[in-house]
Amino acid sequence: MLKLYNTLTRKTEEFKALNPPLVNMYTCGPTVYRDVHIGNFRTYLMADFLRRTLEYNRFRVTHIKNITDVGHMRRLGHDHNHGQLDPIIEEAIKKGKTPKEIASYYTEIFLKDEEKLNIEKANKYPKASEHVKEMIEIIKILLKKKLAYETEGTIYFDVKKFKNYGQLSGNTLDKMDNLLQAVRVSLETDKKESIDFALWKKAEEGRLMRWDSPWGEGFPGWHIECTAMSIKYLGDTFDIHTGGEDLIFPHHEDEIAQSEGATGRKFVNYWLHGGYLLVNNEKMSRSKGNVYTISDLEKKGFDPLTFRYLTLMTHYKAKMNFTWEALEGAQIAYKRLIEEVSKWDRPKIGCAEFEQRFLEAINDDLNMSKALSIVWEMVKSDYPTSAKAESILKMDEVLGLDLQDAKKKKKSIKVVVPDSVKKLIAERESLRKMGSFTKADHLRNKIKKLGYIIKDTKKGIEVEKI
Numbered sequence: 001m002l003k004l005y006n007t008l009t010r011k012t013e014e015f016k017a018l019n020p021p022l023v024n025m026y027t028c029g030p031t032v033y034r035d036v037h038i039g040n041f042r043t044y045l046m047a048d049f050l051r052r053t054l055e056y057n058r059f060r061v062t063h064i065k066n067i068t069d070v071g072h073m074r075r076l077g078h079d080h081n082h083g084q085l086d087p088i089i090e091e092a093i094k095k096g097k098t099p100k101e102i103a104s105y106y107t108e109i110f111l112k113d114e115e116k117l118n119i120e121k122a123n124k125y126p127k128a129s130e131h132v133k134e135m136i137e138i139i140k141i142l143l144k145k146k147l148a149y150e151t152e153g154t155i156y157f158d159v160k161k162f163k164n165y166g167q168l169s170g171n172t173l174d175k176m177d178n179l180l181q182a183v184r185v186s187l188e189t190d191k192k193e194s195i196d197f198a199l200w201k202k203a204e205e206g207r208l209m210r211w212d213s214p215w216g217e218g219f220p221g222w223h224i225e226c227t228a229m230s231i232k233y234l235g236d237t238f239d240i241h242t243g244g245e246d247l248i249f250p251h252h253e254d255e256i257a258q259s260e261g262a263t264g265r266k267f268v269n270y271w272l273h274g275g276y277l278l279v280n281n282e283k284m285s286r287s288k289g290n291v292y293t294i295s296d297l298e299k300k301g302f303d304p305l306t307f308r309y310l311t312l313m314t315h316y317k318a319k320m321n322f323t324w325e326a327l328e329g330a331q332i333a334y335k336r337l338i339e340e341v342s343k344w345d346r347p348k349i350g351c352a353e354f355e356q357r358f359l360e361a362i363n364d365d366l367n368m369s370k371a372l373s374i375v376w377e378m379v380k381s382d383y384p385t386s387a388k389a390e391s392i393l394k395m396d397e398v399l400g401l402d403l404q405d406a407k408k409k410k411k412s413i414k415v416v417v418p419d420s421v422k423k424l425i426a427e428r429e430s431l432r433k434m435g436s437f438t439k440a441d442h443l444r445n446k447i448k449k450l451g452y453i454i455k456d457t458k459k460g461i462e463v464e465k466i
């Protein structure tokens with residue numbers, strides 16, 4: 001029995017698919033005007049562990065992940081972002097490219113990074129810019145049902161008209177004060193209530209990304225894109241919706257209001273949200289320079305799958321604190337696992353006891369850290385290596401750590417040496433070149449105390465972690 005924590009009911013529940021063995025699942029995808037960072041990828045990894053766990057339980061998953069390639073903010077003037085340029089358009093102007101070129105450049109990188117992390121490909125990555133027609137259709141229905149209103153070419157959702165508002169986030173209409181506090185202070189003066197949100201915005205003068213609509217030229221709001229694309233590919237009601245916890249309000253709350261308002265049916269049965277990723281216990285921010293990408297990790301010598309391994313160690317709902325030391329630790333553990341598995345005999349029979357416990361762990365709201373500890377228990381157990389090999393290949397369908405290629409992988413995964421140790425190694429090298437062997441040996445001991453052994457080989461220096 002698979003149990004999942006459902007944000008909507010605030011309970012851990014048994015998962016029941018609408019049409020088993022089929023499962024329809026939607027994940028809010030990236031905004032593609034800049035690199036997708038490791039915090040975003042933690043959320044996509046959570047969705048991947050979920051999808052693989054469903055597949056391990058013999059469900060057949062249809063997974064949709066959208067690409068947000070429409071700028072949702074106004075280029076100039078009065079919007080949430082107080083007159084800043086829309087990020088997609090800003091980036092395009094800065095680089096002398098069209099918004100489309102910027103979006104496709106970052107989409108490419110995103111898809112490559114997903115591949116590096118062994119994230120299973122979604123069945124479809126629909127682009128918002130190619131679904132404006134569907135968004136307009138839903139807005140038309142909402143207007144007809146009087147759940148939305150128009151003011152001079154801009155359409156707002158009338159939040160007060162939707163009785164079930166707040167079911168996901170708890171920001172309900174009867175707690176109006178809380179609700180008003182939860183929405184960003186808005187400078188849009190043409191709406192009835194400040195909690196109302198835009199479904200369609202009138203295009204301002206000189207705007208690059210604009211579409212024709214019954215209300216004149218404009219562009220869609222952000223929330224409506226997920227409603228339009230999820231309903232188009234998964235139906236009015238579908239099984240699972242995932243995203244980062246920062247999307248619960250207002251994004252997902254507003255998705256529910258628009259979708260249920262338009263269709264009159266329940267939108268999603270299970271909502272799953274991934275916790276934040278902090279860097280050195282701080283929020284990631286571009287001004288602090290701690291927004292890391294997968295290529296930043298690679299530049300420092302880390303295998304991208306080390307980050308996958310690291311995310312397995314913290315429950316998806318908990319805050320995860322990323323540090324380079326933690327990643328070094330994960331790389332060492334991952335390397336050891338690969339080395340062990342590469343020595344094993346050909347797979348045969350399997351270890352039923354460990355497989356059972358592994359299944360129970362992943363089915364307990366994706367308790368991946370427990371699953372990983374069961375893997376290590378099995379690795380260290382006295383079972384024949386052929387049996388362990390059989391089981392680990394099964395488990396790796398969920399873990400996604402390339403363990404079937406352990407022999408090949410062994411060669412590519414290195415020990416990552418911290419910068420402080422690298423400096424000592426370089427110092428020792430120059431001492432040796434100058435003939436100061438006593439001083440060089442002294443440094444070798446110092447490095448050893450830090451946990452690294454230096455070997456002088458014909459090819460150069462090799463470093464191993466003790």
Ligand SMILES: [Zn+2]
Binds near residue numbers: 027028029226251
């Ligand atoms: Zn979304």
